[in-house]
Amino acid sequence: MRNERPVLKQFGCLVLADFDAAPVWASCHSFDHDESWIDDTDEETFRPWKGRLPADPSEGTFLVRASFRAASGREFPGLVTPASFDAGHDVGLMQPYLDTAGRFFGFWGGVVGVDAAEKSAFYSVLGARPEELFPINFSYSPQLASGRCSGSIAGFYRSLGAGKYVVDV
Secondary structure (H helix, E strand, O other): OOOOOOOOEEHHHOOHHHHHHOOEEEEHHHHOOOOOOHHHOOOOEEEEOOOOOOEOOOOOOEEEEEEEEOOOOOEEEEEEOOEOHHHOOOHHHHOOEEEEOOEEEEOEOOOOOOOHHHHHHHHHHHOOOHHHHOOEEEEOOOOOEOOEOEEEEOOEEEEEEOOEEEEEO
């Protein structure tokens, strides 16, 4: 029997209040292949997770509510993608996003890096210099998802391929 259509949201449309309502979101393309509404989704579509907790990142892609602490001690909410314990502290796998002023800021820019305007907006919204912010430590409750529950962000990351990256501030 197929389930009733859940709330579906594109990654870029998620807001912090969504994580107040449901602290764990699941990628529809990881779990919902047999659902009647799957054609209304793509790889960026998420829904509230209704399965058992802690969610297991080896089963698919999740987003979980997380806490962030800047070098200055300032705290922020945000979200991360849980990764297995053997992922190490790979920011590219955990994809941390810090929320401030109602906007999520990411730190992983893939091959092209995080755009200069986005970095500038981040510092402007926070009214802080890089040394006041980095490193930014983040964590989420192990009751929400298993795997590596914490990490540290040294700046904005750009991939060089083959597990190598550059960090800019």
